[in-house]
Amino acid sequence: MITVVPQPSLDGKRLAFVLTEDRLGHYPEFRAFFARIFDLDRVGLTRPGYLQVPSGTVYALIFIGRSGEPFPSGVEVHGVVSALEPIDEAGVDRDLWSILRWMIEGVGGEWTADAMEATGRLFRVPASMDADRPRF
Amino acid sequence: MTSIDLPDIVRRQWPFRPRFACVNCWRMHYVDEGSGNPVVLLHGNPTWGFLYRDFVAPLTAAGYRVIIPDMIGFGLSEKPSREQAHSLDGHIANLTALLRGLDLHRATLVCHDWGGPTGLGFALSNIARVKALVLMSTWAWPLPPAEFHTRIFPWRMMHAPLLGPYLLGRHNALAGRGIYLSVVDRKRFQERAQAAYEAVLPDPASRLLTWTWPRWIPLDASARAFDRFAWLERELRACSLPALLIWGREDDVFDPSVFIPRFRQLLPHAEGPHLVTGRHFLQEDSGPEIAAHIIDFLRRLA
Numbered sequence: 001m002i003t004v005v006p007q008p009s010l011d012g013k014r015l016a017f018v019l020t021e022d023r024l025g026h027y028p029e030f031r032a033f034f035a036r037i038f039d040l041d042r043v044g045l046t047r048p049g050y051l052q053v054p055s056g057t058v059y060a061l062i063f064i065g066r067s068g069e070p071f072p073s074g075v076e077v078h079g080v081v082s083a084l085e086p087i088d089e090a091g092v093d094r095d096l097w098s099i100l101r102w103m104i105e106g107v108g109g110e111w112t113a114d115a116m117e118a119t120g121r122l123f124r125v126p127a128s129m130d131a132d133r134p135r136f
Numbered sequence: 137m138t139s140i141d142l143p144d145i146v147r148r149q150w151p152f153r154p155r156f157a158c159v160n161c162w163r164m165h166y167v168d169e170g171s172g173n174p175v176v177l178l179h180g181n182p183t184w185g186f187l188y189r190d191f192v193a194p195l196t197a198a199g200y201r202v203i204i205p206d207m208i209g210f211g212l213s214e215k216p217s218r219e220q221a222h223s224l225d226g227h228i229a230n231l232t233a234l235l236r237g238l239d240l241h242r243a244t245l246v247c248h249d250w251g252g253p254t255g256l257g258f259a260l261s262n263i264a265r266v267k268a269l270v271l272m273s274t275w276a277w278p279l280p281p282a283e284f285h286t287r288i289f290p291w292r293m294m295h296a297p298l299l300g301p302y303l304l305g306r307h308n309a310l311a312g313r314g315i316y317l318s319v320v321d322r323k324r325f326q327e328r329a330q331a332a333y334e335a336v337l338p339d340p341a342s343r344l345l346t347w348t349w350p351r352w353i354p355l356d357a358s359a360r361a362f363d364r365f366a367w368l369e370r371e372l373r374a375c376s377l378p379a380l381l382i383w384g385r386e387d388d389v390f391d392p393s394v395f396i397p398r399f400r401q402l403l404p405h406a407e408g409p410h411l412v413t414g415r416h417f418l419q420e421d422s423g424p425e426i427a428a429h430i431i432d433f434l435r436r437l438a
Contacts, residue, residue, distance in 0.1 A: 019298065019301055019302060019305075019306070020301060021297050021298045021300075021301055022218060022219035022220065023219055023297065023351065024297045024298075025297075026295075026296070026297055026351050027292070027296060027297060030296065030297040030298075031297075075298070077298075093306065096302055096306075097302075100298055100299055100302060103298060104296075104299075110288050111288060111293070111296070112288070115288045115289040115290075115293050116293055116299070118289050118290070119289055119290045119293040119294055119299075119303065120303070122290050122313070122317075123290075123294075123303055123307060123309035123312075123313045123314070124313060125302075125303060125307050125309070
């Protein structure tokens with residue numbers, strides 16, 4: 001389960017950049033989802049949002065503003081990881097997939113987790129694959 | 137020279153001298169082989185000039201000058217790092233800068249995928265430089281090109297916010313699996329060509345345009361490119377340039393039963409269609425056959 005959490009202690013940690021989106025409002029319901037979850041109309045740029053994923057890792061969502069566009073225009077996803085240690089790439093990939101699934105379920109409507117999982121399987125994304133699922 | 141290390145199997149099939157031009161403030165790679173009236177071969181998403189490797193020898197042997205640019209953001213051309221660097225008008229301007237810089241006249245534009253809107257954008261604003269058009273698995277009107285492009289699975293999900301950078305960026309889904317699924321002879325593609333498309337997009341940041349182009353396809357009248365596509369449709373309807381339609385018989389995205397009649401409405405004088413073995417990336421399955429159709433078409437025009 002993904003949970004929104006307060007800012008964790010950053011002692012001995014670094015923010016590891018893992019994914020970015022320049023155009024969060026390409027489909028406006030995605031921007032609206034993040035604005036709602038993190039109260040961004042009130043919070044603005046004052047602080048990142050933090051998510052804890054099932055692996056226990058916390059991710060910081062750093063929202064980006066762009067003149068002339070609704071806020072947020074973009075977002076960067078950073079893992080909060082041990083300062084001097086390399087990140088576990090496969091683990092990050094699974095964590096990102098779980099964040100994306102949480103996002104899709106939150107956006108809702110025509111955006112379904114089933115469609116997302118099917119898209120992942122179509123492209124054989126490791127995080128979406130398991131032995132019981134059909135292969136395209 | 138290019139900084140991308142192409143695998144040997146790619147170099148053997150792509151022995152052409154790399155050339156670079158500064159176009160519209162970007163560094164564009166292209167090849168320029170042979171002499172005669174120019175034939176400009178334009179690729180789309182997520183390919184590069186390699187898609188036309190089987191066209192160069194027959195066209196140059198037939199007496200044509202072959203120019204194959206890599207769109208800015210793809211192939212061996214410069215790859216901008218921000219999505220906002222890409223726009224349909226900007227890409228038309230990039231191509232215009234190259235073709236005017238080469239001072240091309242009597243050029244035939246061969247347009248595939250996004251090579252259609254960009255190539256036609258050049259052609260319809262530089263008519264005096266253009267002799268003919270060849271259209272393959274592309275479109276030039278403002279509403280969604282196909283029902284496929286309106287669906288969540290897989291099209292809109294594939295390039296949705298954050299999903300696009302994850303699937304097409306981190307996992308290179310379009311240049312790898314995406315093209316693979318859109319050819320007929322997948323085994324041959326895997327053995328001979330897939331490495332060429334993956335090698336030039338070696339890291340997530342380099343793949344930016346693969347999820348940016350899908351976002352430029354208009355789904356309704358509020359879309360960024362709606363007016364430009366409306367202009368393309370209007371200008372194409374008034375265009376009397378000789379035209380040839382070539383399509384993949386198995387193209388299940390740009391379905392020939394839908395797209396050919398649509399183009400014939402705009403260009404009633406167009407020749408064809410020649411239906412060849414192929415899905416969306418028909419050049420992979422039928423390159424020499426398509427090249428022969430183009431040569432035959434151009435010889436008759438002469």
